[in-house]
Amino acid sequence: MTTSRPRVRIDARRCDRCGRCLAACPRNAIRIGRTFIAVDPLACDGCMACVKVCQSGALSAVGPAGTGAASPTRRPSAQAPRSVAHHPSSTPRARSSAGRARASHEGWTALEALAMLGVTLAAFVGKEALLALQPVRSLPTGSLVLVRAVVLGAYYAVQLGAVRWLAARRGRTLADLLRSGDRSLKDRAATAGLAALVLIGSRAAAMAYGLVMRSAGLVPDSSALLTTFGSQAAGLVLAAVLVVFVGPLVEELVFRGVLLQGMASQFNASIAIVVQALIFAALHRSVWLFLPMAVLGGALGWLAHKRGGLRAPVAVHAAYNAITVAAAFALSG
Ligand code: SF4
Ligand code: SF4
Known part of the structure; x- marks a missing residue:
């Protein structure tokens, strides 16, 4: 198409x-x-x-x-x-x-998107395989949290390395990829307004979805974060670093950067937004989380498409995750 x-x-x-x-x-x-x-x-x-x-x-x-x-x-x-x-x-x-130059998109090609997807899927499979090993699963809770954090960090590092390599082939840096296309105060205000809209809308959608699921008796896996990082202070620190800072940065470079732009070079932009959102949601490996993550991925893709640049999607993604982490740890008592 x-x-x-x-x-x-x-x-x-x-x-x-x-x-x-x-x-x-x-x-x-x-x-x-x-x-x-x-x-x-x-x-x-x-x-x-x-x-x-x-x-x-x-x-x-x-x-x-x-x-x-x-x-x-x-x-x-x-x-x-x-x-x-x-x-x-x-x-x-x-x-x-x-x-x-004013443009912030890199004009990634479909081949680069395919390569990025391959690296991401390989890293994902490696991460899941490592965490599924019996010796890992039988570790004491504290050690297991640490191993999970290290493996998740390695997962992000592999993707970041791949993006960096692709960027270097173009004589670009990661900072170049994040540069905003906004040039005037009016541009920045418009981007900030849309970013706020995306954050509020995606959070509201996730909240409504959670309420419906609970009222239907389908108990959501709301403790996924706590399962991964535990409910101790060390877990909170690890979650803050990996989920609030590193994850959004890497995932925006990968999904709203290389994948979205690469697919959009071959297909309709709307299709590219939907496809990258579905892949983004699937890699969160949770049936319960699939829909809200697809909504978030689609909204971030729309924001990146509408305003150009990845700074706003990174900021929205980080804020979204910060709210999730804060709520999970606050509710854990
Ligand atoms: S493509 Fe742009 S920069 Fe190149 S000659 Fe035409 S107007 Fe000038
Ligand atoms: S929006 Fe596209 S077609 Fe219009 S001036 Fe810019 S590059 Fe050219």
Whole structure:
């Protein structure tokens, strides 16, 4: 399935990096470095403003309906990439140039998303296999909590390493990936407003779901956190570090970053949001948690898609988890 919007085709060889398209793009969807130019398929709304201002013929419109937006004088290149042109050997200078560029999406490809998914699934299977070992399960509670925390930390470290490696291939850093696309106070206010909406909405949905489940007699696994980390102070510290800080950072880079953007480069953005949310929910390995996690993953995906950048999704995810951790430990007495 392809997107219903026209897409921008780039012939990077013709681009003289004049920056007109950057200034014309209302969605901050274009990123230009010294050796590459890319359009983020998630942020791009197909308005074709960039195509109209490009005087070098580097940009043209492809896809349904809106193709008329392209200048008839443009000469599409047979060698041009579909929607993202990127030179993997970007220089440090290109990196800093890209860092200053307004777009915050990386324009991850479907292949990169597939590789990231493979690493994530392998790490997940490894984590579950380790924790299922009888010698591990028979450890005393204190040691078991520590082992669980170490294994969970390793799970996140593997994913973070994979994202870092993918970013390094593009001459980017993890900080670059998190950079916000907001440039004005108005942009930041809009992002903060939507982030608050997502946090309140997803928490309210989770609360309503919990109430319905309890009233139906389907006792939810509400003590999953306590089961993993115990109810002692050390468990609270471990949960705060791993669940409130590390987890949201890594999961946003992976799910709302590489997976969402990579899938959206091939499919409709809505489908990409739903699919990454379902995978995100499934990896929380709880039937009871699946629905609220899918809602959270979808809402975070929508936020990332709507506003660009991962800072807001990381902040919302961290706040969501902080409320969960605080409630679990408070209720444990
Ligand atoms: S307007 Fe055209 S030539 Fe100028 S930076 Fe954009 S793509 Fe390159
Ligand atoms: S078509 Fe996309 S990249 Fe070009 S100006 Fe419009 S939103 Fe920006």
